[in-house]
Amino acid sequence: GENVEQHPSTLSVQEGDSAVIKCTYSDSASNYFPWYKQELGKRPQLIIDIRSNVGEKKDQRIAVTLNKTAKHFSLHITETQPEDSAVYFCAASAASGGGADGLTFGKGTHLIIQP
Amino acid sequence: NAGVTQTPKFQVLKTGQSMTLQCAQDMNHNSMYWYRQDPGMGLRLIYYSASEGTTDKGEVPNGYNVSRLNKREFSLRLESAAPSQTSVYFCASSATPNTEAFFGQGTRLTVV
Numbered sequence: 435g436e437n438v439e440q441h442p443s444t445l446s447v448q449e450g451d452s453a454v455i456k457c458t459y460s461d462s463a464s465n466y467f468p469w470y471k472q473e474l475g476k477r478p479q480l481i482i483d484i485r486s487n488v489g490e491k492k493d494q495r496i497a498v499t500l501n502k503t504a505k506h507f508s509l510h511i512t513e514t515q516p517e518d519s520a521v522y523f524c525a526a527s528a529a530s531g532g533g534a535d536g537l538t539f540g541k542g543t544h545l546i547i548q549p
Numbered sequence: 550n551a552g553v554t555q556t557p558k559f560q561v562l563k564t565g566q567s568m569t570l571q572c573a574q575d576m577n578h579n580s581m582y583w584y585r586q587d588p589g590m591g592l593r594l595i596y597y598s599a600s601e602g603t604t605d606k607g608e609v610p611n612g613y614n615v616s617r618l619n620k621r622e623f624s625l626r627l628e629s630a631a632p633s634q635t636s637v638y639f640c641a642s643s644a645t646p647n648t649e650a651f652f653g654q655g656t657r658l659t660v661v
Contacts, residue, residue: 443589476654
């Protein structure tokens with residue numbers, strides 16, 4: 435089955451600086467890569483996703499890049515703000531649309547924004 | 550629009566007791582999932598259902614059973630709870646497998 439590795443487990447950055455979280459996956463059939471943000475005691479919520487036919491996607495201060503050859507993808511947050519403090523999870527899925535394989539998640543990155 | 554609703558929010562069980570976690574979605578989604586979240590482990594898939602009447606095992610299915618009662622509802626049952634099942638359980642749904650998954654608010658289960 436799919437295996438997703440996520441690094442680092444904890445990331446502390448100064449407010450206004452950029453943050454980068456990296457993930458690798460093992461199943462070359464994976465074609466959908468979402469990122470979820472989870473605040474303390476809350477449910478995970480999607481912040482951005484990318485599909486295997488796209489190399490990069492941006493949404494305001496958030497961007498995701500995908501390297502299919504190397505089987506890794508990254509989350510980039512620019513101009514970090516206090517409200518960006520949370521746990522971020524990457525995930526991968528190989529479901530083709532004919533079945534629900536579910537998402538395989540990384541173990542999470544605790545992002546701390548220092549004032 | 551409630552999205553994905555789970556009940557209960559908190560539960561304490563004694564070892565060997567049984568219980569059912571309920572999940573319902575009002576988004577007309579085909580796919581539904583149960584995950585467990587343990588500290589430092591991320592979210593791990595227990596069972597999923599591609600559509601009404603179908604269920605399949607995920608990464609950690611042992612000790613659990615599920616029922617896709619109809620398109621809206623997907624329940625998770627612990628037949629004989631064990632301390633290793635102490636966790637936060639999340640139900641989720643998506644329109645199709647490779648689209649945004651919406652999560653319920655979670656159930657914090659403690660088995661003593």
